[in-house]
Structures are given as structure tokens and as C-alpha cells.
Amino acid sequence: MVSISAQNIQNNPGSNHGNKFEQLGTILPTPNNYRTASGAPGHDYWQQRADYDISAYLDEDKLNLKGSETITYYNNSPDELEYLWIQLDENQQSSVKNAGYDNSSVLPKQTSSSRLSASELPAKDNGFGINLEKVTDADGKPLSYVVNKTMMRIDLPKKLKKGENFKFKIDWNYNIADRMKMGGRGGYEFFPEDGNYLFTMTQWYPRLCVYSDFQGWQNHQFTGRGEFALTFGNFKVKMNVPADHTIASTGVGKNFSEVLTPEQLARWQKAQNATEPVEIVTLDEAKKAEKSKSKNRKTWVFEAENVRDFAWTSSRKFIWDAMPQVIAENNNKVMCMSLYPKEAYGxxxxxxxKAVAHTIKTYSDFTIPYPYPVAQSIEAANGMEYPMICFNYGRTEKDGTYSEGIKNGMLGVIIHEVGHNFFPMIINSDERQWSWMDEGLNTFVEYLTEELWDNKFPSKRGPAHTIVDYMKLPKDQLEPIMSNSENIIQFGPNAYSKPATGLNILRETIMGRELFDKAFKTYAKRWAFRHPEPADFFRTMEDASGEDLDWFWRGWFYSTDPVDIAIDKVTVATPDFDGKANAREFKYKVEKPALNDFEDISKIRNREDKKITFYTDKDTSTQDFYWRYDRGLENVDTTKEYTIKGEAAENLTEKEREKFKNLTGYQIDFSNKGGLVMPLILEFTFEDGSKLNDKISAQIWRKNEKTVSKTYFFDKKLKSIQLDPMKETADIDTSNNFWGTFSEPTKFQVFKDRQQQRARGAAPGMVNPMQAAGKKN
Incomplete structure (x- = not known):
């Protein structure tokens, strides 16, 4: 499926037409009972479910996390399952258990001593990755399993049938990685100034792969690039941590009265109805906790319903503030919260x-009303997302100052990561296969949200002109958007910027906001809490808008062609009222009998078949002139030439000339140099300083994908023509988008029209064979 989907299949590749506007029928999967041709889930749509009950123990001294989980897996598919696939994402940090996706490497021009060491062959175990202590069924009976790098297959004692569930347990532990040095999404950051840690526990527990109607098991290895495909379920999680730590996580805290001080609990209650963020854990309390380093422990309990994942964070450094945001459409009061160390306080x-609140409100307007009770932003010097919680950056200098770039970057990453609650945490696409369905769609709505935060916000992804440098790259450095995550070189532009830009072009330039917004919201509603695929998005956008967009998906998502449309030439002409219109005439000969070039085998055999009597032989009244003419029974001279002479057109009257005397015609010749078709957006500037604008749909290229012409008539003189004046189409070469020098005008003749009544199929004025023979029958 991957290799077919990533190809821009064309039926007529050698032609200058019939390719760009070809339908995607040869590329998209065939609709079925699970996924319809409209892009909606089918009446037999199904998906699996996995519930988790987890206990975790964070050992800050040993930098180790220990866990015990009970998983209940529900088989809602029509299939009988012999085994389950589990993701062991933490194995990517292991030197011996990772996915093994190497990258090319070269000698460095310079490097640090900490990065320099002798190559170990074979690789030695660095001590990271999941250590499986026990895998059993609900009764404690050991289960057979096999670990394949970042994936584990559990073989079931018996087949799991439709409608059944299977409960099993996994005990495990792993050493927590320093993510500031080793990279990755989860781990710890150490603060040497105060000797404390900030833990981000992400992809931290063994979790189910997705089993779906379109792919079966999604058990592609986790390489660190392509993110996740995950199954919805309910979570109950207990986290045992040092007593002076503050925890935030997916879901709702169930025992705040036990883990917060009375003062903190009172502030939490106050925050429920606040109009400004209220500090639950204050700056002073966080600074005191940094120094206390309690040896006591506390257990925090959180629960989350209908989520696809669970993440949490823990540190004694955290300040915590909160305020509510009510989502009008579903009247949902969402506690918007932030946790951050003192380094980010300013x-x-x-x-x-406030950015969290703005984000969930704006995304709710463009997609679906936010359904969860919590949305949180955690400052952890990175950017990553999970249900109801995300990790971002945004620290000040030590003196409390910050640059505009840091401020805007922080706002952008908060909006982006909080926005991921919608794509893909709720509209649950397969990130490991199609990064753009997660990052691209989210980046697009991030752009809409940034624009509504501040009209001067310097958005870097979304406006068409910002993708031009990427589109200019040689094609051997590009891949189609419809490519597997692991195989993309320019990952940021390909997975984030280009799809976001494409959607913005659809919204602003091709479809218009009203049609686009309705279709986009329809997609979000159809696939909320489900597993959409690219075809579901493409089909829904067309189904809900009435726009045929296959040409756009084909060009923008399946190809690497850029937009480069040029104004090649402008031809100017003015009216000529004094030309003499001669009567047109042409010569012709009468038609020969309308016989086939040769007698085909069916005609011969029909004549030889004595059982067949032809109708015209049975009813001789049907034997007219042409019946005889075809048999050589009528003599007609087919060599004689006849002449047709039409009437000359009339010159215009003085009054009519006055009406048209100031008209000038402009034929504009365009060429498609880049290959990607787009609307032609034109700005005409006249000698008197006035302007007019026109937008011609992309369909003008449907009969010739390389060159087209468009003619305009104006009653005042043009000074210049600008193509794509607002840089809406991501044209990579704007130097050929302007015309300001016009050639000497030619003349076009203008005469009165002669009205002729013509029946369909008639050839007025021409002599037919019957007339030539002087016959009427």
C-alpha cells in the first residue's frame, strides 16, 4: 500500500493534457463497508480498545522507573486474533535493542570530546531500554512472547474472537535517559545550579499497537522519527514519587486532597472560576522545594477516559497555575494549566x-468542541504532545529578559503542541505512516490560531510564500508529502509546512473560507475518536464542499512539482471599424454514398444467411433515394464542384462605433514552467492608477497543462499586469510574473452579427447529393 500510494500514477504521461486533472481513482483505496466513497466511516466501521491500570515508581536517586500494568484488550474486529503486538518505545534509547535504522555518517570537521569515542563493534549494551520482568495472564500464568527491537508479540493461549476481551499483566523497569544529551521525547533534564531533575515520562509503558481494517497490525518499528499509531481506551494510573514533587499528567487528578497542601488545594478550588491564571503551587513554594529534597514519598492518582495515550511529568521545581476556558459548543469547562520551573517564570x-485557553477555543471553532476536562502546557525545553498534556520551551535569561524570537517561538510551540490534542490525539491518524495527517493538519490550524492571537504574529508555516525555498530545491532532494515518515529528508518542510501551506491555499485561494471551513469541520467530526486515512480526508473535503480537488491532491501531495507560472507574452489589439468584410466562399463536392470502406464479416454472413430478411427488403416504402444511391442505382456526378458564398457582414454605425472605440484587447500567454497547476490570479494596473483583479480557476489548464492564453478587453489603457500579486500560490519564481511593456497594438475587425436560425445537424447553404440529383425521395 505504501509504495502505490506514494506514486503519482498517470494514465497519459506523454500528453500535454489529461494528467494534472486525472481523478485519483487509480491511487486511492477502494471504498468498502468500513470506509465509504464519501470519506465517512462505513456502517461496518470498527476499532479496537485497550484499557490500562498502571502503577509506577520513580526512583530519582537511581534514575529508574519501575512499572506494573494490567491491560484489558477488546477485540471489536470481525477477525480472530492469535497474538497481540505491543510497542516498547523506550528500546529506541538502547544501543542493542533499537530499531537499527542507521543514517549515513562522515568524518566531522570538529567535535567535542564528549562525543568522541572508539567505535564499539559489536555495540555494547548501554543499559537503556525496557527490562521485562514478567508477562502473564490475569491469573499470573506466564505468556509466551517475542521481542523484536521496539516491538513485542504476545502469543495468546487461544484465539481471541470477535466481541471477546483478554486481560494480561506486564511488569517492567528501565533506566531513565538524559534526554538533553541522548535526545528522544522522554527522560530527564538535570539542573546543576540547584541539583534537581525535571522528568518527562512519555512513551514510558508497554502499549498496544493499532489493529485496523486497512492495515491489520501497525507494528512498524519506532525509529525516533515516525511517531505513533495508538488505540483508544481508559486509564487509571498511580505514580509514586518523592513527596516534594509536583505531578501533572494526562487525565484528572483523583486525590489532590491527599497530595496538595491545604493552601494549594484552596487555590485549586479558587482557580475553577478564575478569569486570570491562579498559582496553585507558587514560585516561592517551588524554590523552597528545590532545596528541601524530601526523602518521603507520595502517590498521585490520575484517571483518563477515551484517550489514546498517557504521559506525565514530575519535578520539585514546578510552579503550577490554572484557569478555566468554557467551550461554548458543548459547554465544556476545561481547566487550562501550565507547569514550569523558575527559569521560565517570566x-x-x-x-x-492564556495561550492554552486561546488554542483549545480556536481549534474547537475550526474542528470539534474540545471534549476533555484538562489541557496543559509543561515547560521542559522541548516540544512534544500527548493527550491533555504537552511539553514546550520558553525560558528567560537569568535577568528575566527574553528576545522576541523566544517569546514568539514559545507561543508557537505551545499553540502547536496543545493543538495536537485535536490532531492526532482525537482525530487519531497513523503518525508513523503519514506524518502530514498529524503534523501538517495541526500546523495548518496552528497558523489559523496564531493569526487570531495577534494580527502581526510572524507565522513561519502556513503563508504560501514561506514554502517557496523548499519548493525550489532540486527534485532529487524532495519527496512527495505522501511518503513514509522514515524516508523523508526535509522532514520539517515536507510533513509540517507543505501540507499546512497547501491547506491554506485551498482555504484562501481555491475553495474560499466558507466552503473550506465547513468541509474541514466535517472531516474532524466524522473522524473524531476514530482512525482516519488520507483517502478519508481527501474524499471528505470534496464530499462536503462539492469541489473536485483531485487535481490539487495529485499535484500538491503526490508529486514534487513546484508552482512556477509565467507571463510569456502580452499581445495588444484595438478595434478596426473600417475594414471591408468580404463575403466568404468555399468550394466542395457532393458526398459519395455513405458506405463502409469494406464489407465486414457480419454483413457478408447476414446476406448469406437465408433465414434473415432485411427490413428494407420487406417494406419497400423505406427504399428512398439514398437506398438506391448506395447501391449505384442513382446517377450523381460526385466530381462536379459547387460554390457557397455567404453574405458579407455590415459595418457598425457611428453610434455603435462610439460604444467600442476605446476598447483595447489584451491576450495574455501563460506557461506552466513548474508543472503544478494553480489558479491564475491577476492584478491589472491602468494608466490612470486604478486597478482591477481577476482570478481564473486552475481548470483553465485542463486541456493544455503547459500553455494557456486569456484575453481581456478594457476601455482604458493598461500600464501593467501582475500575476499572483499577494503571493498566494507559492510560485517559486516571481521574476516572470510581471508585464509592463506592451507591443504596438494590432487591429481586430468589428462587424455586426447576422442572426441565423439553424436546426441542429443542418448544414445551411450546402448542396447535398439529393439536391444534386434533383430528387426529393
Whole structure:
């Protein structure tokens, strides 16, 4: 499926037409009972479910996380399952258990001593990755399993049939990685100034792969690039941590009265109805906790319903503030919260929680009303997303100041990561296969949200002109958007910017906001809490808008062609009222009998078949002139030439000339140099300083994908023509988008029209064979 989907299949590749506007029928999967041709889930749509009950123990001294989980897996598919596939994402940090997706490497021009060491062959175990202590059924009976790098297959004692569920347990532990040095999404950050840690526990527990109607098991290895395909379920999680830590996580805290001080609990209650963020854990309390380093422990309990994942964070450094945001469409009061160390106080205290509230409100307007009770932004010097919680950056200088770039970058990453609650945490696409369905769609709505935060916000992804440098790259450095995550070189532009830009072009330039917004919201509603695929998105956008967009998906998503449309030439002409219109005439000969070039085998055999009597032989009244003419029974001279002479057109009257005397015609010749078709957006500037604009749909290229012409008539003189004046189409070469020098006008003749009544199929004025023979029958 991957190789077929990534190809821009064309039926007529050698032609200058019939390719760009070809339908995607040869590329998209065939609709079925699970996924319809409209892009909606079918009446037999199904998906699996996995519930988790987890206990975790964070050992800060040993930098180790220990866990025990009970998983209940529900088989809602029509299939009988012999085994289950489990993701062991933490194995990517292991030197011996990772996915083994190597990258090319070269000698460095310079490097640090910490990065330099002798190559170990074979690789030695660095001590990271999941250590499986026990895998059993609900009764404690050991289960057979096999670990394949970042995936584990559990063989079931018996087949799991439709409608059944299977409960099993996994005990495990792993050493927590320093993510600031080793990279990755989860781990710890150490603060040497105060000797404390900030833990981000992500992809931290063994979790189910997705089993779906379109792919079966999604058990592609986790390489660190392509993110996740995950199954919805309910979570109950207990986290045992040092007593002076503050925890935030997916879901709702169930025992705040036990883990917060009375003062903190009172502030939490106050925050429920606040109009400004309220500090639950204050800056002073966080600074005191940094120094206390309690040896006691506390257990925090969180629960989350209908989520696809669970993440949490823990540190004694955290300040915590909160305020509610009510989502009007579903009247859902969402607690918007931020947790951050003192190093980020100057920025996060002012902006983070308000940016969270703005994001869930704006995304709700463009997609679906936010359904969860919590949305959180955690400052952890990175950017990553999970249900109801995300990790971002935004620290000030030590003196509390910050640059505009840091501020805007922080706002952008908060909006982006909080926005991921919608794509893909709720509209649950397969990130490991199609990064753009997660990152691209989210980046697009991030752009809409940034624009509504501040009209001067310097958005870097979304406006068409910002993708031009990427589109200019040689094609051997590009891949189609419809490519597997692991195989993309320019990952940011390909998975984030180009799809976001494409959607913005659809919204602003091709479809218009009203049609686009309705279709986009329809997609979100159809696939909320489900597993959409690319075809479901493409089909829904067309189904809900009435726009045939296959040409756009084909060009923008399946090809690497750029937009480069040029104004090649402008031809100018003015009216000529004094030309003499001669009567047109042409010569012709009468038609010969309408016989086939040769007698085909069916005609011969029909004549030889004595059982057949032809109708015209039975009813001789049907034997007219042409029946005889075809048999050589009528003599007609087919060599004689006849002449048709039409009437000359009349010259215009003085009054009519006055009406048209100031008209000038402009034929504009365009060429498609880049290969990607787009609308032609034109700005005409006249000698008197006035302007007019026109937009011609992309369909003008349907009969010739390389060159087209468009003619305009104006009653005042043109000074210049600008193509794509607002840079809406991501044209990579704007130097050929302007015309300001016009050639000497030619003349076009203007005469009165002669009205002729013509029956369909008639050839007025021509002599037919019957007339030539002087016959009427």
C-alpha cells in the first residue's frame, strides 16, 4: 500500500493534457463497508480498545522507573486474533535493542570530546531500554512472547474472537535517559545550579499497537522519527514519587486532597472560576522545594477516559497555575494549566495558560468542541504532545529578559503542541505512516490560531510564500508529502509546512473560507475518536464542499512539482471599424454514398444467411433515394464542384462605433514552467492608477497543462499586469510574473452579427447529393 500510494500514477504521461486533472481513482483505496466513497466511516466501521491500570515508581536517586500494568484488550474486529503486538518505545534509547535504522555518517570537521569515542563493534549494551520482568495472564500464568527491537508479540493461549476481551499483566523497569544529551521525547533534564531533575515520562509503558481494517497490525518499528499509531481506551494510573514533587499528567487528578497542601488545594478550588491564571503551587513554594529534597514519598492518582495515550511529568521545581476556558459548543469547562520551573517564570506565568485557553477555543471553532476536562502546557525545553498534556520551551535569561524570537517561538510551540490534542490525539491518524495527517493538519490550524492571537504574529508555516525555498530545491532532494515518515529528508518542510501551506491555499485561494471551513469541520467530526486515512480526508473535503480537488491532491501531495507560472507574452489589439468584410466562399463536392470502406464479416454472413430478411427488403416504402444511391442505382456526378458564398457582414454605425472605440484587447500567454497547476490570479494596473483583479480557476489548464492564453478587453489603457500579486500560490519564481511593456497594438475587425436560425445537424447553404440529383425521395 505504501509504495502505490506514494506514486503519482498517470494514465497519459506523454500528453500535454489529461494528467494534472486525472481523478485519483487509480491511487486511492477502494471504498468498502468500513470506509465509504464519501470519506465517512462505513456502517461496518470498527476499532479496537485497550484499557490500562498502571502503577509506577520513580526512583530519582537511581534514575529508574519501575512499572506494573494490567491491560484489558477488546477485540471489536470481525477477525480472530492469535497474538497481540505491543510497542516498547523506550528500546529506541538502547544501543542493542533499537530499531537499527542507521543514517549515513562522515568524518566531522570538529567535535567535542564528549562525543568522541572508539567505535564499539559489536555495540555494547548501554543499559537503556525496557527490562521485562514478567508477562502473564490475569491469573499470573506466564505468556509466551517475542521481542523484536521496539516491538513485542504476545502469543495468546487461544484465539481471541470477535466481541471477546483478554486481560494480561506486564511488569517492567528501565533506566531513565538524559534526554538533553541522548535526545528522544522522554527522560530527564538535570539542573546543576540547584541539583534537581525535571522528568518527562512519555512513551514510558508497554502499549498496544493499532489493529485496523486497512492495515491489520501497525507494528512498524519506532525509529525516533515516525511517531505513533495508538488505540483508544481508559486509564487509571498511580505514580509514586518523592513527596516534594509536583505531578501533572494526562487525565484528572483523583486525590489532590491527599497530595496538595491545604493552601494549594484552596487555590485549586479558587482557580475553577478564575478569569486570570491562579498559582496553585507558587514560585516561592517551588524554590523552597528545590532545596528541601524530601526523602518521603507520595502517590498521585490520575484517571483518563477515551484517550489514546498517557504521559506525565514530575519535578520539585514546578510552579503550577490554572484557569478555566468554557467551550461554548458543548459547554465544556476545561481547566487550562501550565507547569514550569523558575527559569521560565517570566514568560510562562504571563503567557502559557492564556495561550492554552486561546488554542483549545480556536481549534474547537475550526474542528470539534474540545471534549476533555484538562489541557496543559509543561515547560521542559522541548516540544512534544500527548493527550491533555504537552511539553514546550520558553525560558528567560537569568535577568528575566527574553528576545522576541523566544517569546514568539514559545507561543508557537505551545499553540502547536496543545493543538495536537485535536490532531492526532482525537482525530487519531497513523503518525508513523503519514506524518502530514498529524503534523501538517495541526500546523495548518496552528497558523489559523496564531493569526487570531495577534494580527502581526510572524507565522513561519502556513503563508504560501514561506514554502517557496523548499519548493525550489532540486527534485532529487524532495519527496512527495505522501511518503513514509522514515524516508523523508526535509522532514520539517515536507510533513509540517507543505501540507499546512497547501491547506491554506485551498482555504484562501481555491475553495474560499466558507466552503473550506465547513468541509474541514466535517472531516474532524466524522473522524473524531476514530482512525482516519488520507483517502478519508481527501474524499471528505470534496464530499462536503462539492469541489473536485483531485487535481490539487495529485499535484500538491503526490508529486514534487513546484508552482512556477509565467507571463510569456502580452499581445495588444484595438478595434478596426473600417475594414471591408468580404463575403466568404468555399468550394466542395457532393458526398459519395455513405458506405463502409469494406464489407465486414457480419454483413457478408447476414446476406448469406437465408433465414434473415432485411427490413428494407420487406417494406419497400423505406427504399428512398439514398437506398438506391448506395447501391449505384442513382446517377450523381460526385466530381462536379459547387460554390457557397455567404453574405458579407455590415459595418457598425457611428453610434455603435462610439460604444467600442476605446476598447483595447489584451491576450495574455501563460506557461506552466513548474508543472503544478494553480489558479491564475491577476492584478491589472491602468494608466490612470486604478486597478482591477481577476482570478481564473486552475481548470483553465485542463486541456493544455503547459500553455494557456486569456484575453481581456478594457476601455482604458493598461500600464501593467501582475500575476499572483499577494503571493498566494507559492510560485517559486516571481521574476516572470510581471508585464509592463506592451507591443504596438494590432487591429481586430468589428462587424455586426447576422442572426441565423439553424436546426441542429443542418448544414445551411450546402448542396447535398439529393439536391444534386434533383430528387426529393
Amino acid at each position: 514568560l510562562y506565568r504571563k503567557y502559557s495558560t
